[in-house]
Amino acid sequence: xxxxxxxxxxxxxxxxxxxxxxxxxxxxxxxxxxxxxxxxxxxxxxxxxxxxxxxxxxxxxxxxxxxxxxxxxxxxxxxxxxxxxxxxxxxxxxxxxxxxxxxxxxxxxxxxxxxxxxxxxxxxxxxxxxxxxxxxxxxxxxxxxxxxxxxxxxxxxxxxxxxxxxxxxxxxxxxxxxxxxxxxxxxxxxxxxxxxxxxxxxxxxxxxxxxxxxxxxxxxxxxxxxxxxxxxxxxxxxxxxxxxxxxxxxxxxxxxxxxxxxxxxxxxxxxxxxxxxxxxxxxxxxxxxxxxxxxxxxxxxxxxxxxxxxxxxxxxxxxxxxxxxxxxxxxxxxxxxxxxxxxxxxxxxxxxxxxxxxxxxxxxxxxxxxxxxxxxxxxxxxxxxxxxxxxxxxxxxxxxxxxxxxxxxxxxxxxxxxxxxxxxxxxxxxxxxxxxxxxxxxxxxxxxxxxxxxxxxxxxxxxxxxxxxxxxxxxxxxxxxxxxxxxxxxxxxxxxxxxxxxxxxxxxx
Numbered sequence: 001x002x003x004x005x006x007x008x009x010x011x012x013x014x015x016x017x018x019x020x021x022x023x024x025x026x027x028x029x030x031x032x033x034x035x036x037x038x039x040x041x042x043x044x045x046x047x048x049x050x051x052x053x054x055x056x057x058x059x060x061x062x063x064x065x066x067x068x069x070x071x072x073x074x075x076x077x078x079x080x081x082x083x084x085x086x087x088x089x090x091x092x093x094x095x096x097x098x099x100x101x102x103x104x105x106x107x108x109x110x111x112x113x114x115x116x117x118x119x120x121x122x123x124x125x126x127x128x129x130x131x132x133x134x135x136x137x138x139x140x141x142x143x144x145x146x147x148x149x150x151x152x153x154x155x156x157x158x159x160x161x162x163x164x165x166x167x168x169x170x171x172x173x174x175x176x177x178x179x180x181x182x183x184x185x186x187x188x189x190x191x192x193x194x195x196x197x198x199x200x201x202x203x204x205x206x207x208x209x210x211x212x213x214x215x216x217x218x219x220x221x222x223x224x225x226x227x228x229x230x231x232x233x234x235x236x237x238x239x240x241x242x243x244x245x246x247x248x249x250x251x252x253x254x255x256x257x258x259x260x261x262x263x264x265x266x267x268x269x270x271x272x273x274x275x276x277x278x279x280x281x282x283x284x285x286x287x288x289x290x291x292x293x294x295x296x297x298x299x300x301x302x303x304x305x306x307x308x309x310x311x312x313x314x315x316x317x318x319x320x321x322x323x324x325x326x327x328x329x330x331x332x333x334x335x336x337x338x339x340x341x342x343x344x345x346x347x348x349x350x351x352x353x354x355x356x357x358x359x360x361x362x363x364x365x366x367x368x369x370x371x372x373x374x375x376x377x378x379x380x381x382x383x384x385x386x387x388x389x390x391x392x393x394x395x396x397x398x399x400x401x402x403x404x405x406x407x408x409x410x411x412x413x414x415x416x417x418x419x420x421x422x423x424x425x426x427x428x429x430x431x432x433x434x435x436x437x438x439x440x441x442x443x444x445x446x447x448x449x450x451x452x453x454x455x456x457x458x459x460x461x462x463x464x465x466x467x468x469x470x471x472x473x474x475x476x477x478x479x480x481x482x483x484x485x486x487x488x489x490x491x492x493x494x495x496x497x498x499x500x501x502x503x504x505x506x507x508x509x
Contacts, residue, residue, distance in 0.1 A: 007020035007022075009501075011500055013038055014034065018501060019035050025038075025283065025292045025293065025309060026313040027290065027308065033314065039292055040285075042281060042284060044280040044281055045279065048278070053067070071148065074259065075131045079275065081124070082123070083124070085121055085123065119142075151259065165221060172221060251266065251270065255270060294306035312341050312342075313342060315346060317336055317502075319502055320451065326508060329459070334470070337451050338450045339448060342479065343422060345420055346478075348418075349475040350454065351412055354473050408457060409457050413441055413454070420445075420447065465506055467506055471501050477496075478495075478496045480492050480493075
């Protein structure tokens with residue numbers, strides 16, 4: 001199996017989607033497998049991938065998510081580089097002084113009236129396709145980070161007007177909703193106590209209750225000119241069917257999509273585009289709202305402050321090979337390699353049916369590992385109005401059925417086996433391990449890795465060329481080290497299970 005090929009072993013996450021283990025995450029607080037659809041994506045920071053400048057979110061929004069100093073080539077989308085060149089500049093010499101005599105003034109000066117000098121100028125050039133800003137007539141700049149002209153959109157004024165209109169509509173609907181809620185909610189006290197004990201201002205308390213500021217006037221949408229449809233279409237040029245086409249002067253689809261404002265049809269109309277910003281994002285569990293992935297803030301750092309990848313907590317299963325060619329209805333065996341990524345021993349069982357008491361109660365697990373959430377404010381007004389500022393679960397988890405169907409029957413292992421803990425020093429240990437008595441299905445063992453033989457039989461109705469898919473439940477012990485309460489300091493062991501599907505191959509003729 002090549003590294004670039006998709007993995008034949010896939011795990012089922014909590015939402016029922018199958019993914020390889022390198023694309024899954026593990027929540028230690030739930031505890032369950034999570035995929036990219038089971039987590040909430042949050043933007044941590046914006047930065048430019050070329051100059052590595054960290055840009056705040058407000059500034060990135062103002063600059064339309066583009067870098068102010070870096071540009072992309074409009075032809076090949078590579079980064080443009082500033083190139084220096086010398087330009088001759090004529091500098092005039094000071095005229096003769098006023099105090100000189102008329103005879104000296106009438107005498108011609110032997111020096112020339114002007115002295116030629118050079119000045120350094122800069123232009124943008126692509127080191128890949130040799131495109132330069134001089135090809136489209138953009139003048140050179142005096143500094144390397146000069147104010148390069150932007151190709152403004154013809155409909156930018158219209159877009160700004162529509163944006164202001166819809167913003168005013170949203171504000172008006174929000175104000176009307178707040179006014180309706182204020183009228184609907186009963187008043188708790190005639191003279192409420194607005195004691196500021198926790199730093200909450202009066203305006204924040206009024207907004208939490210649903211009251212609106214009396215000084216805010218009612219907003220009305222601005223008036224805009226409605227768009228009018230027209231049937232007038234510009235006619236085609238007369239020589240469109242007679243003039244030969246030069247494909248070197250016509251832009252490609254990618255070049256036109258890089259400039260969506262005007263979408264030029266000729267190469268001479270291409271302008272350099274500002275480089276789009278990149279982001280660093282963090283992943284949060286939708287059920288318990290704990291961080292699964294949290295990167296470092298600095299753009300040059302590739303480390304994580306929190307990294308709960310599934311490959312660090314769940315046993316990894318790798319398909320080695322099938323012992324015989326796959327035939328429908330005939331018994332066969334597949335070799336699987338199991339790896340323990342944790343610092344504790346694991347007891348693993350291969351089952352053909354889901355265990356009844358393997359999965360622990362998620363509510364009890366969260367109750368044991370939860371962080372104490374105290375009330376943010378003890379103000380009597382907040383207690384009377386029923387406002388709670390503590391964090392609550394925003395999304396309810398919905399279980400889905402796994403649509404992957406298996407077409408082979410496995411033979412469950414007669415006993416469980418133990419995977420040793422991960423020890424990096426044993427990789428370089430030359431001592432020969434003493435032979436120990438192993439179950440018959442284990443082929444070999446080394447360190448935290450075990451190779452075992454699993455018997456299975458493809459379905460008898462399969463035709464040549466059909467893919468054989470195995471499915472089984474892997475039950476393993478997980479040592480939880482999360483302890484957020486002072487009375488619970490020792491790690492606890494829990495029994496978890498994961499559903500695994502393996503594409504063994506195709507039926508041969």
